[in-house]
Structures are given as structure tokens and as C-alpha cells.
Amino acid sequence: MRFDYLQPSTVDECVGLLAKHGKNAKIIAGGTDLMLKARARMISPEYVIDITGIPSLCQIADDGEGGLRIGAASTVRDVSISAAVVEKFPLLATAAGLIGSVGIRNVATIGGNVCYASPSAECAPGLLCLSATARIVGPRGERVVPLSEFFVGPGVSVLEPEELLVDIHVPASKPGTRGVYLKNSPRGSIDLAIVSVATVGTFAEEDGACKEIKVALGAVAATPIRAGNAEKILRGKVLDDSLIASAAQAAADEARPITDVRASAEYRKEMVRVFTQRALRLVRPA
Numbered sequence: 001m002r003f004d005y006l007q008p009s010t011v012d013e014c015v016g017l018l019a020k021h022g023k024n025a026k027i028i029a030g031g032t033d034l035m036l037k038a039r040a041r042m043i044s045p046e047y048v049i050d051i052t053g054i055p056s057l058c059q060i061a062d063d064g065e066g067g068l069r070i071g072a073a074s075t076v077r078d079v080s081i082s083a084a085v086v087e088k089f090p091l092l093a094t095a096a097g098l099i100g101s102v103g104i105r106n107v108a109t110i111g112g113n114v115c116y117a118s119p120s121a122e123c124a125p126g127l128l129c130l131s132a133t134a135r136i137v138g139p140r141g142e143r144v145v146p147l148s149e150f151f152v153g154p155g156v157s158v159l160e161p162e163e164l165l166v167d168i169h170v171p172a173s174k175p176g177t178r179g180v181y182l183k184n185s186p187r188g189s190i191d192l193a194i195v196s197v198a199t200v201g202t203f204a205e206e207d208g209a210c211k212e213i214k215v216a217l218g219a220v221a222a223t224p225i226r227a228g229n230a231e232k233i234l235r236g237k238v239l240d241d242s243l244i245a246s247a248a249q250a251a252a253d254e255a256r257p258i259t260d261v262r263a264s265a266e267y268r269k270e271m272v273r274v275f276t277q278r279a280l281r282l283v284r285p286a
């Protein structure tokens with residue numbers, strides 16, 4: 001494995017290198033996905049562009065309106081222990097803290113997790129529920145893509161080869177909003193999820209009815225997905241056990257899993273039902 005290693009110190013410099021080397025270059029952040037692919041000779045870039053020396057990409061900053069801008073090269077360890085993330089979006093901190101081992105989390109980045117576009121990407125379901133957007137720059141300028149439009153298929157996103165994910169914006173949640181993230185991984189967090197479920201709901205103070213709710217699933221379709229039919233069943237209602245059971249079944253029906261070494265499609269569907277039910281019971285007000 002031979003490549004030239006480039007280390008830009010600004011976003012502009014990085015975009016210039018991407019424009020110059022195009023498909024011959026690959027961005028590296030933590031390298032926990034990229035280096036495995038390179039070692040397996042699934043990719044053989046001539047240039048590897050390390051973005052971890054660009055300070056602005058490593059920051060988690062307040063957006064001034066109660067939300068956060070999370071630099072793409074922020075490690076998932078930093079995301080999981082950031083006081084701001086823990087306070088504002090605890091389900092995202094939980095998801096980031098469930099990636100691999102602490103050694104992996106110390107180098108793996110939130111941008112790498114999203115850009116690798118694995119159906120089981122840990123941070124994706126929570127970001128979908130939180131209405132996050134991705135800020136992308138490339139030779140033709142900047143664009144902002146909702147996470148709901150970011151994933152195209154397994155390992156494929158809307159990113160062009162010469163584009164860089166700069167940050168992920170998570171807007172402020174409304175008062176009364178609560179979120180939960182659950183991962184089903186029989187071998188613990190060192191392994192990828194066979195099913196993951198995120199849910200974010202906003203509940204009325206008077207009667208606890210859910211004004212808005214989002215449910216997203218990981219590892220059970222070609223991309224992380226929203227469970228829209230489950231959401232419809234829940235929206236505007238008080239989440240009692242029977243409503244939750246119906247919504248969990250709807251989520252299982254919406255899942256389109258495959259059978260692979262980790263689990264069969266049938267088992268994954270059943271786990272979607274079980275984990276959606278658990279997540280909804282946890283997210284509703286006591």
C-alpha cells in the first residue's frame with residue numbers, strides 16, 4: 001500500500017488538493033474505515049488527505065440559536081463526552097459512545113461515520129431524528145444537505161469525490177423534547193449494530209401527548225431510514241402501551257433488512273419491533 005500523504009491546515013487548502021487530485025485522492029480522518037478498505041485492496045488511492053490538522057473541523061460550537069455545529073473531524077469520543085452534546089442532544093452522545101472501543105472512539109470521527117455511509121452508522125439514526133444538516137464544500141462552492149437526503153445506498157452518499165464534509169448542524173430542539181438511542185449488538189459495542197433505533201419526541205406539558213415524533217432505524221435497509229408509518233401512528237397521541245405496540249410493528253414492517261453474517265433478515269425485523277417498543281417506552285414522559 002503506497003500513497004502520498006497530504007496534510008492541509010485549512011478547508012480551502014483541502015478543497016484545492018481535492019480539486020487537483022480528484023478521484024485519485026481520498027480523505028482520511030480517523031482512518032478506522034478507510035485503512036481497512038485500503039488494506040483489503042478495495043481502494044488504492046494515490047493521495048491520502050488527512051483532515052485532522054484543520055482546526056475548524058475539530059470544533060463543536062454553539063450555533064448561537066441553541067443548536068450545535070459539530071466539525072466533521074471531531075472524534076466520536078469528543079462528541080460522546082462534550083458537555084454541550086450531552087446537555088442538548090443526549091441521544092447523539094449515547095450513539096457516539098457506543099461506537100467500537102475507547103481506542104476506536106479516540107480516533108474515529110463523526111464525519112467519517114456519516115461519510116462512510118454504512119447502513120449501521122451509529123450516529124445516523126439520531127442525526128436523522130434531530131433534523132441535522134451536512135455542510136459540504138467543493139470546487140463549485142458550498143451546499144447544505146439534510147441528513148435525510150445524504151445517504152444513497154450502502155457505502156454511497158451524495159458526496160462527490162472532490163467534496164469535503166465540513167460540519168454537521170444540529171438545530172435546537174423545542175422545549176419538551178426527549179430522545180433515546182438503542183443499539184442491538186449481541187457482541188457489545190465493539191461490533192456493528194444488527195439493529196439500531198433512535199427516537200426523538202416533543203411532548204405536551206398538559207397531557208403528555210406527543211406533538212411531534214421521529215423514529216429512525218439503522219442496519220435494516222440500504223441506508224439508515226425513518227420509520228414514517230410508525231411516526232404517523234404516534235403523532236398527536238398519548239403513547240400508551242397498545243399504541244406503542246402498533247407503532248413498533250409498523251416500524252418492523254417498514255424495515256427492509258438483509259441476511260448476513262450478523263443476523264437473518266427475519267431476526268432483524270423482530271428486533272426492530274422489540275427495540276422500537278423499548279425506545280418508545282423510554283422516550284415517553286413518565
Ligand SMILES: Cc1cc2nc3c(=O)[nH]c(=O)nc-3n(C[C@H](O)[C@H](O)[C@H](O)COP(=O)(O)OP(=O)(O)OC[C@H]3O[C@@H](n4cnc5c(N)ncnc54)[C@H](O)[C@@H]3O)c2cc1C
Nearest residue numbers: 027029030031032033034100108109111112113115122165
Ligand atoms: C474495531 C472497529 C469497531 C467499529 N465499531 C463501530 C460501531 O460500533 N459503530 C459504527 O458505526 N462504526 C464502527 N466502526 C466503523 C468506524 O470506526 C466508524 O464508522 C468511524 O466513525 C469512521 O470514522 P473515521 O474518522 O475513522 O473515518 P475514515 O476511515 O477516516 O473515513 C471513512 C470514509 O469517509 C470519508 N471521509 C471521512 N471524513 C470525511 C469528510 N469530512 N468529508 C468527506 N469524506 C470524509 C473517507 O474518505 C472514507 O471514505 C468500527 C470500526 C472498527 C475498526
